[in-house]
Amino acid sequence: MNKLYLGGAIFTILMLAFTYVSVGGSEGGLNGDIVNMLAIAGAVALVLISVFVVIKYVRQMQTDTADGELADESWDNIGEYKNPVPMGWAIMFLGTMIWGMWYFVIGYPVNAYSQIGEYNEDTAAHNEKFNTQYESITGDRLVEMGESVFLAECKVCHGLSADGIEGKAANLKVRLEAKVVKHVVENGSNNHLLGSEMPMPDRNGLFNNNTGALITDAEIDAVSQFVANGMNGAGAEVFAGACASCHGEDGKGMEYVAPNVAEFTPVLVVNVLNHGKKGAIGTMPAFDRLNAKQKEAVGAYISSLSK
Amino acid sequence: MFHWLEKHPFFFAVGVFVSIAFAGLIEIVPNFAQASRPVIGTAPYSTLELAGRHVYIKNSCNACHSQLIRPFKSETDRYGHYSLSGEYAYDRPFLWGSKRTGPDLMRVGNYRTTDWHENHMKEPQSVVPGSIMPAYTWMFKNTADINTAYAEQLTVAQFFAVPYNKEVPMKDGSTKIVKMGESVADANALALEEAKAIAADMKDQDVKDAVANGQIPEIVALIAYMNSLK
Numbered sequence: 001m002n003k004l005y006l007g008g009a010i011f012t013i014l015m016l017a018f019t020y021v022s023v024g025g026s027e028g029g030l031n032g033d034i035v036n037m038l039a040i041a042g043a044v045a046l047v048l049i050s051v052f053v054v055i056k057y058v059r060q061m062q063t064d065t066a067d068g069e070l071a072d073e074s075w076d077n078i079g080e081y082k083n084p085v086p087m088g089w090a091i092m093f094l095g096t097m098i099w100g101m102w103y104f105v106i107g108y109p110v111n112a113y114s115q116i117g118e119y120n121e122d123t124a125a126h127n128e129k130f131n132t133q134y135e136s137i138t139g140d141r142l143v144e145m146g147e148s149v150f151l152a153e154c155k156v157c158h159g160l161s162a163d164g165i166e167g168k169a170a171n172l173k174v175r176l177e178a179k180v181v182k183h184v185v186e187n188g189s190n191n192h193l194l195g196s197e198m199p200m201p202d203r204n205g206l207f208n209n210n211t212g213a214l215i216t217d218a219e220i221d222a223v224s225q226f227v228a229n230g231m232n233g234a235g236a237e238v239f240a241g242a243c244a245s246c247h248g249e250d251g252k253g254m255e256y257v258a259p260n261v262a263e264f265t266p267v268l269v270v271n272v273l274n275h276g277k278k279g280a281i282g283t284m285p286a287f288d289r290l291n292a293k294q295k296e297a298v299g300a301y302i303s304s305l306s307k
Numbered sequence: 308m309f310h311w312l313e314k315h316p317f318f319f320a321v322g323v324f325v326s327i328a329f330a331g332l333i334e335i336v337p338n339f340a341q342a343s344r345p346v347i348g349t350a351p352y353s354t355l356e357l358a359g360r361h362v363y364i365k366n367s368c369n370a371c372h373s374q375l376i377r378p379f380k381s382e383t384d385r386y387g388h389y390s391l392s393g394e395y396a397y398d399r400p401f402l403w404g405s406k407r408t409g410p411d412l413m414r415v416g417n418y419r420t421t422d423w424h425e426n427h428m429k430e431p432q433s434v435v436p437g438s439i440m441p442a443y444t445w446m447f448k449n450t451a452d453i454n455t456a457y458a459e460q461l462t463v464a465q466f467f468a469v470p471y472n473k474e475v476p477m478k479d480g481s482t483k484i485v486k487m488g489e490s491v492a493d494a495n496a497l498a499l500e501e502a503k504a505i506a507a508d509m510k511d512q513d514v515k516d517a518v519a520n521g522q523i524p525e526i527v528a529l530i531a532y533m534n535s536l537k
Contacts, residue, residue: 075313119378119389126380152385156435157423165434168426282422282508289387289417 004058008051015051019043127291134293146301149294153287162305170281172302175263178228183280185220192275193259193268200246200258210241227251231262264306266299273298345396348478351460351469351485352397352535355498355505355523358456359532362525364402366443373404374413374536387414397469399459409440416537421508424530429511443526447514451528457494460487502527505534 023040068081085093134145150162157169164171171177188202206215215223219238226235231251240249243261247253251262259268273295276286290298312319352360363369376382378389390413395401419427426433429447431440463469464487471487488494499518505527506518514524 115378116389119380119383122380123383153418156419159434160436168422168434283420285418285420287418289384 004055008055012047012051015047016044019047130291130293137293142297142300143304145294146297146299146304149290149298150301153290154298157284162302164281167281169284170279172264173305174228175230175306176227176261178224180280181224181227181261182220185215185223189279191272191277191279193271193277194256195267195271195274196256198257206242208238208241209245210237215242227261264299264303266296266303269299269302270295342392343396344393345475346391346393347476348537349394349396350475350477350483351463351471353485353497353501353531354453354456354460354488354494355451355501355528355531356535357459357532358451358453358498358523359525359528359530359535361452361456362446362529363532366446368412369402369404371406371408371440372410372412373407374398374401374411375403376411376413382411386411387417397463399463399467412533412536414537416534419533421505421530421534422510424533425509425511425526428526428529446525446529447511449525450517451498451523451525453495453498453523453528454491456498456528457488457491460494498523498528501531505530 019040023036023043066081068083071080071082073080137145150158151160154162157165158172159165159169162172170180184200185206186203188200188205190197190199192198203215203220207213208215208219215238219235219242222235223238223243224235226233226239231239239247239251243251246258247261248258251260253260253262272284273287273290277284287295312322374390376386376388376390383389394413423434427435427440428443430442431438460469460471464471471485474482474484477483486497488497499521502518502523506515509515509527509530511526514526517524518527
């Protein structure tokens with residue numbers, strides 16, 4: 001017995017010495033350093049508790065005897081007493097079973113984490129915030145929003161300044177460029193600019209009422225320049241004769257009949273965003289993942305560019 | 308029986324393994340089979356698109372561009388609906404990524420067009436000022452490998468039952484049939500037909516001439532693949 005305590009004491013002293021050397025040897029040592037002092041105090045407590053608890057149980061193993069009625073079963077001659085289950089253990093066991101049933105039936109199914117669920121909540125919260133903040137904006141704020149959407153979604157094709165990057169996409173600073181007008185007059189168009197299908201015939205269906213004949217190459221060039229110049233210049237008569245019956249005398253279009261060719265309107269832009277467009281330069285895809293307010297804002301921004 | 312098991316630890320271990328494996332089987336397999344089923348609207352790649360996919364992989368586009376839209380509002384606003392596992396049913400291998408030097412391309416076909424890709428691959432800075440993407444001018448000269456794409460089609464159709472020449476349901480309720488050639492020559496003809504439609508929207512005269520002469524430059528295949536990503 002004394003041997004056991006002696007061994008414990010020697011082991012304790014060794015451990016404490018080792019702790020002291022390693023802590024005291026570190027930067028700052030023990031002097032006045034509260035963290036190192038706490039560390040060594042903790043180490044002393046841990047070593048003392050560990051050593052003496054171990055000694056207690058070793059002694060108990062050496063001296064303790066057990067008694068009670070043996071169970072019938074015997075595994076490789078290792079028997080088992082029929083002692084009652086400790087109360088604390090039994091309560092824990094039953095408690096775990098009840099918790100398990102609750103978790104399986106209610107806890108997990110109702111409160112399970114779902115990434116998509118979180119995404120849906122997040123999206124709903126964002127949309128709610130968007131609606132309360134921006135649903136009713138008009139005027140300059142709408143144009144500002146349109147500009148920020150434009151810079152995020154449209155600038156890769158139409159360019160930072162909306163000039164179409166040297167003809168790679170439509171120049172949005174003017175309503176129509178001459179080559180675009182020319183292409184449409186020659187080939188016709190069906191771009192859902194009014195929101196529904198409303199095809200414009202190609203040059204074989206365009207009569208100049210002034211001459212009573214099909215539109216000619218010279219007339220196409222003249223009217224293209226006229227429209228591209230903002231409804232100014234020499235082609236006015238051709239426009240009046242061939243185009244005005246649908247697009248209006250002033251080129252501002254007619255509802256359900258023909259789009260505005262004199263200026264951008266938000267509705268026109270929204271229709272292009274909804275349906276995409278195919279024209280003289282190439283194809284523009286639909287941008288229907290923008291929400292209604294964002295489309296309206298882009299329309300307001302683009303309309304503001306050419307004014 | 309339990310006494311017997313307790314006396315035979317090896318068979319006991321086997322029994323434990325079988326029980327746990329069975330639980331895993333009934334939990335994992337049906338869910339996996341459901342989630343990996345192609346979603347409606349996902350069609351197999353055509354020969355030209357597959358050749359474009361090979362160009363994409365060959366040039367390591369996936370080193371900078373992921374094809375995986377995560378379910379975050381900031382991502383779905385920019386790239387479209389978050390990715391579903393069934394949308395990768397015909398991707399072998401899938402081209403996910405956790406690093407984006409460039410933007411995600413999972414649904415690039417929805418918002419970029421043939422002519423934009425042409426401008427961009429030739430000189431990225433001309434359409435995206437400040438872009439660090441290099442130009443891929445050789446794609447306008449190299450010829451796409453249609454035969455390898457056809458070989459892959461044949462393989463996946465045979466071993467993984469990829470539905471070529473069969474009706475595939477689309478989102479709008481219609482069906483689509485992705486054709487696969489009967490022979491190598493047939494596959495090349497189909498790919499050329501598709502390439503002509505792409506080249507019609509392009510401006511590069513060399514590319515147009517090559518397609519008119521029956522050759523398919525890599526850029527045409529790549530654009531076909533880009534346009535198919537929706």
